Amino acid sequence: MDSYRTLQYKMSIYGQPPQAGKGLRLGIYQAQAAYGPGATAKNMIRLEEAVKAAAKYGVHLLSFPELYTSGYTMTPSEARKVAQFPDGPVVTQSRSIAKKYRMALIVPYAEKAKGPDGKMLYFDSIAAIDSSGKLIVSYRKTHLWGKGERTNWSFGDKLCPVFLINGLPVSLLNCYEAEFPELSRILALKGAKLIVGPTAADCYDTGPDGKRSALPYPDISRTLIPANAYTNNIFFAYSNHCGYESLEGHKWHYRGNSIIAGPHGDIIAAANHQQDTLLIADLIPSFYGPTHPEGNYLKDRRPRMYKELVAPKANFVPGGWVYPSYKGGREIIPPADKGK
Numbered sequence: 001m002d003s004y005r006t007l008q009y010k011m012s013i014y015g016q017p018p019q020a021g022k023g024l025r026l027g028i029y030q031a032q033a034a035y036g037p038g039a040t041a042k043n044m045i046r047l048e049e050a051v052k053a054a055a056k057y058g059v060h061l062l063s064f065p066e067l068y069t070s071g072y073t074m075t076p077s078e079a080r081k082v083a084q085f086p087d088g089p090v091v092t093q094s095r096s097i098a099k100k101y102r103m104a105l106i107v108p109y110a111e112k113a114k115g116p117d118g119k120m121l122y123f124d125s126i127a128a129i130d131s132s133g134k135l136i137v138s139y140r141k142t143h144l145w146g147k148g149e150r151t152n153w154s155f156g157d158k159l160c161p162v163f164l165i166n167g168l169p170v171s172l173l174n175c176y177e178a179e180f181p182e183l184s185r186i187l188a189l190k191g192a193k194l195i196v197g198p199t200a201a202d203c204y205d206t207g208p209d210g211k212r213s214a215l216p217y218p219d220i221s222r223t224l225i226p227a228n229a230y231t232n233n234i235f236f237a238y239s240n241h242c243g244y245e246s247l248e249g250h251k252w253h254y255r256g257n258s259i260i261a262g263p264h265g266d267i268i269a270a271a272n273h274q275q276d277t278l279l280i281a282d283l284i285p286s287f288y289g290p291t292h293p294e295g296n297y298l299k300d301r302r303p304r305m306y307k308e309l310v311a312p313k314a315n316f317v318p319g320g321w322v323y324p325s326y327k328g329g330r331e332i333i334p335p336a337d338k339g340k
Contacts, residue, residue: 021167023284027059032243035071063106083112099133145176154329188232230265
């Protein structure tokens with residue numbers, strides 16, 4: 001097992017990093033993070049070590065996995081203990097590290113913020129920080145997965161903006177969100193040329209009763225990630241954990257399937273499953289031509305035909321499905337759909 005925890009470097013780079021406005025050199029850090037009490041301090045030490053390693057190769061932007069700083073597995077009470085304001089120690093220290101190494105960072109963390117009614121809300125968030133140490137955005141996950149996330153976190157209500165890193169338009173999705181083609185398409189229509197998706201995708205997990213989950217979490221790294229890249233003519237990076245976490249007898253085994261896909265659905269760089277890995281790749285849009293002799297997925301859309309995509313009710317189940325509404329970070333399920 002020691003070999004798995006030894007950082008492996010996998011690269012697809014040219015002699016020099018891309019010039020500003022031409023592309024960027026992206027780094028993806030995959031590793032088994034610390035979890036449980038005291039995890040944040042340990043993971044922040046490793047964060048700077050990873051940044052220092054990436055800086056040797058001229059990385060412009062380095063991403064970490066979902067909830068990297070605290071660890072993904074936690075109870076609601078622990079989530080409230082580790083959550084911080086965007087001007088708290090985790091983001092402040094990350095901003096200092098970004099400025100020190102002149103490197104933009106994507107740092108997932110547990111965020112807290114006061115809601116409109118003054119009550120505290122808690123979010124599965126991602127801090128995007130530029131190379132000067134400026135906080136660009138603290139993006140709050142909008143599409144929570146499963147009962148665990150819905151118990152721990154509130155729903156964000158805005159998609160991540162598109163921002164420039166080394167002159168390349170970049171945006172973010174968080175884990176489960178990478179599986180919704182609507183979200184990738186919206187960000188591409190807003191001009192994103194790279195979407196980075198920190199994630200905590202696992203294999204089977206084992207509950208306190210010792211039983212394994214009936215299904216594993218799907219490995220979308222070589223299906224949806226390249227497909228989303230291809231259909232939007234963008235780069236797409238998936239930034240996952242590897243190794244294990246456990247909580248009160250409940251064990252998570254992460255897939256370790258971090259990957260960087262190109263605009264033609266090509267795999268530029270991919271981590272070995274379970275291996276601590278630093279992926280580094282040069283992403284240069286001009287190196288890719290069109291995917292078709294004619295036509296363009298983004299230009300040839302017919303938005304007036306897509307009203308069903310935003311309709312409050314759909315008919316993919318008998319009797320129809322009425323979509324929840326969201327208020328104050330909470331999901332409000334229509335009575336008729338409870339239990340479906």
